[in-house]
Amino acid sequence: AQKVTQAQTEISVVEKEDVTLDCVYETRDTTYYLFWYKQPPSGELVFLIRRNSFDEQNEISGRYSWNFQKSTSSFNFTITASQVVDSAVYFCALISGNMLTFGGGTRLMVKP
Amino acid sequence: DTGVSQNPRHKITKRGQNVTFRCDPISEHNRLYWYRQTLGQGPEFLTYFQNEAQLEKSRLLSDRFSAERPKGSFSTLEIQRTEQGDSAMYLCASSLGSGRTNYGYTFGSGTRLTVV
Numbered sequence: 001a002q003k004v005t006q007a008q009t010e011i012s013v014v015e016k017e018d019v020t021l022d023c024v025y026e027t028r029d030t031t032y033y034l035f036w037y038k039q040p041p042s043g044e045l046v047f048l049i050r051r052n053s054f055d056e057q058n059e060i061s062g063r064y065s066w067n068f069q070k071s072t073s074s075f076n077f078t079i080t081a082s083q084v085v086d087s088a089v090y091f092c093a094l095i096s097g098n099m100l101t102f103g104g105g106t107r108l109m110v111k112p
Numbered sequence: 113d114t115g116v117s118q119n120p121r122h123k124i125t126k127r128g129q130n131v132t133f134r135c136d137p138i139s140e141h142n143r144l145y146w147y148r149q150t151l152g153q154g155p156e157f158l159t160y161f162q163n164e165a166q167l168e169k170s171r172l173l174s175d176r177f178s179a180e181r182p183k184g185s186f187s188t189l190e191i192q193r194t195e196q197g198d199s200a201m202y203l204c205a206s207s208l209g210s211g212r213t214n215y216g217y218t219f220g221s222g223t224r225l226t227v228v
Binding site: 033103 | 153154155157160201217219221
């Protein structure tokens with residue numbers, strides 16, 4: 001069985017602040033993939049990043065960065081200099097085999 | 113290709129009625145998935161097809177739910193005798209997969225069902 005936990009249900013920050021969204025996962029498999037998705041109010045799931053279990057290099061894409069630590073089973077997501085447009089629900093997900101397992105999501109509110 | 117397409121975007125139905133949703137995956141993707149997302153929760157897996165074969169079904173998929181993927185292209189999800197608890201966003205995703213490997217896992221915009 002696999003499980004993804006996003007302990008922060010809601011985070012509120014002021015524009016330009018940095019914010020980190022936590023994700024902890026559980027799986028018995030040695031090969032798996034981790035994802036982050038953004039879900040704006042319109043409802044679609046927007047793909048942000050996919051990492052495989054063998055690649056622990058941290059990744060940076062513009063204002064977004066991801067910290068994958070296998071030792072603590074965590075895959076945290078940081079937004080630097082947050083903007084109002086970053087307001088959304090963010091989901092961490094794990095796939096091992098064919099099924100994506102999602103965390104409960106973190107609602108991020110960025111205030112002007 | 114414009115990605116994964118789902119129709120309708122919204123559906124309001126009376127309790128007890130049957131509803132059917134359609135998903136058109138990315139054309140070269142052989143795998144198709146249905147998920148359900150209720151308010152404030154993450155999406156939950158319902159079922160998965162590889163080509164036309166339905167290979168996995170969640171326990172969430174009661175016998176009132178049926179999914180098909182004739183000819184391995186588009187898929188339909190039917191809910192019979194809808195209940196208020198069926199109100200949710202139904203998401204479709206597709207991928208190109210082989211064995212335990214999946215590439216390009218892409219979601220559609222979803223169909224929001226409201227049962228009144």
